[in-house]
Every structure is written in structure tokens, then in C-alpha cells.
Amino acid sequence: MPNNQFKKGELYSFITGKASTAVARRLQKNFKRAGIDITIEQWSVLYHLWKQEGQSQQQLCDATFRDKPSITRLVDNLEKQKLVKRIPSKDDRRINLIYLTKEALTLQEKTMALANKTLNEALTGVTIAQIDMAKEVLQKVYENLSP
Amino acid sequence: MPNNQFKKGELYSFITGKASTAVARRLQKNFKRAGIDITIEQWSVLYHLWKQEGQSQQQLCDATFRDKPSITRLVDNLEKQKLVKRIPSKDDRRINLIYLTKEALTLQEKTMALANKTLNEALTGVTIAQIDMAKEVLQKVYENLSP
DNA sequence: GGCATATAGTTGTTTATGCAACTACGAATT
DNA sequence: AATTCGTAGTTGCATAAACAACTATATGCC
Numbered sequence: 001m002p003n004n005q006f007k008k009g010e011l012y013s014f015i016t017g018k019a020s021t022a023v024a025r026r027l028q029k030n031f032k033r034a035g036i037d038i039t040i041e042q043w044s045v046l047y048h049l050w051k052q053e054g055q056s057q058q059q060l061c062d063a064t065f066r067d068k069p070s071i072t073r074l075v076d077n078l079e080k081q082k083l084v085k086r087i088p089s090k091d092d093r094r095i096n097l098i099y100l101t102k103e104a105l106t107l108q109e110k111t112m113a114l115a116n117k118t119l120n121e122a123l124t125g126v127t128i129a130q131i132d133m134a135k136e137v138l139q140k141v142y143e144n145l146s147p
Numbered sequence: 148m149p150n151n152q153f154k155k156g157e158l159y160s161f162i163t164g165k166a167s168t169a170v171a172r173r174l175q176k177n178f179k180r181a182g183i184d185i186t187i188e189q190w191s192v193l194y195h196l197w198k199q200e201g202q203s204q205q206q207l208c209d210a211t212f213r214d215k216p217s218i219t220r221l222v223d224n225l226e227k228q229k230l231v232k233r234i235p236s237k238d239d240r241r242i243n244l245i246y247l248t249k250e251a252l253t254l255q256e257k258t259m260a261l262a263n264k265t266l267n268e269a270l271t272g273v274t275i276a277q278i279d280m281a282k283e284v285l286q287k288v289y290e291n292l293s294p
Numbered sequence: 295g296g297c298a299t300a301t302a303g304t305t306g307t308t309t310a311t312g313c314a315a316c317t318a319c320g321a322a323t324t
Numbered sequence: 325a326a327t328t329c330g331t332a333g334t335t336g337c338a339t340a341a342a343c344a345a346c347t348a349t350a351t352g353c354c
Contacts, residue, residue: 017167
């Protein structure tokens with residue numbers, strides 16, 4: 001019976017996720033400072049495409065925890081910036097497969113380095129054991145709320 | 148030197164805060180199901196006003212980790228829904244003090260119950276010690292990135 | 295084959311965010 | 325008192341999110 005675990009002042013910041021917001025903002029700032037002109041949301045899509053190119057939009061929805069309209073528009077914007085291309089699947093004409101442009105490939109190394117740097121800034125003074133614990137809790141929370 | 152703490156697959160979800168996103172989405176759903184027609188962002192402002200009415204917009208910025216334009220617009224929308232009122236300060240004519248309407252006061256009990264219920268759903272199977280640990284890590288991350 | 299149903303993706307609408315530029319007022323300095 | 329600087333709040337613009345409604349294609353069943 002996990003009641004009263006959250007004192008009033010803490011409940012709000014847990015729900016709103018101020019820590020992850022702060023990390024995201026810092027990463028965005030680090031991108032900007034390095035002259036990289038993409039949003040973290042766009043980066044999060046590229047991140048999954050770097051792992052595996054040619055995914056469908058639906059697969060990107062699942063990977064990034066977004067709904068279909070969100071991915072449609074993120075891919076729209078990535079296409080405008082010439083970072084990805086929609087290629088219709090030959091097997092199933094409903095499906096778009098998303099491929100990276102050369103330009104997007106060159107972004108990978110730089111942005112991943114910035115992401116790691118940002119996380120290191122964020123996790124200064126936190127032990128590896130603590131990080132593992134926190135990840136475990138967050139994972140459990142996510143699973144508890146997954147439909 | 149906390150390098151390599153994040154294996155590739157985990158980095159993304161830490162940055163994007165999928166757990167807190169899930170909590171927020173669930174809370175929003177629970178509001179809707181209870182016939183309460185406010186967004187969680189609006190609720191987060193009300194939350195601080197319930198603790199202390201008559202705060203300035205700047206104070207709400209600090210409390211909710213938002214910038215001034217965001218609060219301006221949230222207060223706009225809350226005013227439209229007749230949940231708050233802007234009252235110009237008599238001491239300093241630059242300042243708006245934000246007060247709750249009767250309607251907003253009646254929302255407090257219901258929504259706080261729903262927020263607690265949502266957190267209990269989220270934290271099922273997580274021990275109090277784990278929660279404390281996770282909170283500590285998230286707090287440290289937030290502090291590390293605070294200017 | 296033809297119809298019902300499911301899946302992939304798009305579009306419209308409302309709300310929210312971040313940043314830059316702006317107005318209005320107050321405080322400090324000279 | 326006038327100038328300068330800082331603070332409170334607003335507005336414009338671009339991007340993104342959630343939800344509902346929509347189109348197009350595929351699949352399964354009769």
C-alpha cells in the first residue's frame with residue numbers, strides 16, 4: 001500500500017519530470033552551441049534510425065513512444081531539412097520506410113558525443129549503483145503504466 | 148569519470164523521460180475520465196496556487212520550471228476557463244497576483260486524489276527505499292543542470 | 295469475388311514550449 | 325530630475341504533443 005510516499009512538494013516534480021526536462025533542455029542548448037540545428041525530438045528519431053535504417057513510421061512510433069501524427073510531422077520536418085527520405089515499401093503500399101541522407105549520417109558522431117557529454121554533466125556526483133537503481137525504478141514505472 | 152554508464156539503448160529513454168511522460172499521460176487520462184477538463188500543465192499551476200494563492204507570475208515561473216511566456220499563456224487559458232483571476236499588485240504595478248476562483252477551489256480535492264491514485268498505480272511494486280533513491284538521483288541531476 | 299475489419303499514414307484543431315523582441319514600470323546612479 | 329539598468333509581463337513565430345476524423349491499402353471470412 002504505497003500511499004503517502006509523496007509529500008506534497010515532491011509529487012509535482014515527479015509527475016512533471018523536471019530532471020528529464022532539464023537534461024533535454026541542456027542537450028538542446030549543447031546542439032545549438034555546436035551549430036547543430038535540429039530539435040531534440042528530431043534527434044530522437046534520428047537516434048533510432050542510426051541504430052536501424054529503413055524503419056516504418058509505425059516502428060518509429062513504438063520506438064519513440066509517440067503517436068502516429070507526431071511521427072508524421074517529425075518526419076515531415078526532417079524531410080524538409082533533408083535529413084531523411086520516405087521510400088514507399090514495395091511489399092506493402094501503406095508503409096513508408098524512412099532512410100537517412102548522407103547529411104544525417106554525418107550528424108551521428110557529433111550529436112552522440114554531445115548527448116554523452118550532456119549525460120555526464122547531468123550525472124556528475126551520481127554513482128553507477130545509484131544510476132542503475134534509478135533506471136530500474138523508472139523502467140518499472142513505465143511498465144506499470146503501459147497498457 | 149562517469150563515462151559509458153549508458154548503453155546505447157538506455158540513453159535515449161533517459162533523456163526523453165519516458166517514465167514521467169507516461170505518468171503525465173496517465174494523469175491526464177484519469178482527469179478526463181473523471182470529467183475534469185483541464186490539462187496537466189494547467190493543473191500544475193493550480194497545484195502551486197492551492198499551496199499559496201496570490202503568487203506573481205514570476206513566482207509561478209520559478210515554481211513550475213517554466214519561462215515567462217509559458218506562464219502568461221497558461222494563466223490566459225486558466226482565466227478563460229474562469230479558474231483564476233489576475234489582480235494587479237498595489238505595491239508594484241508591473242506585477243499580477245494570481246488568485247483562484249471558487250470553481251478552482253472545488254477542484255483541489257478531486258484532482259489531488261486522482262494525482263495520488265495515479266502515482267500509486269505508477270509505483271506499484273516499487274519500494275519506498277527505491278523511490279527515495281530515485282528521487283535523490285533525479286534531484287541531483289536537476290541541480291547539476293541548474294544554471 | 296465481395297464485404298467487413300484492421301493497419302499505416304495524413305490532416306485539422308487545441309494546447310503547450312522555447313526563443314527573441316517588445317512594453318511598462320521600478321530602482322539606482324548621477 | 326534625468327538617465328540607465330533591471331524586472332514583470334506580453335506578443336510573434338516555429339516546433340511539438342494529444343486527440344479525433346479521415347484516406348488508402350491489406351487481410352480475413354463468407
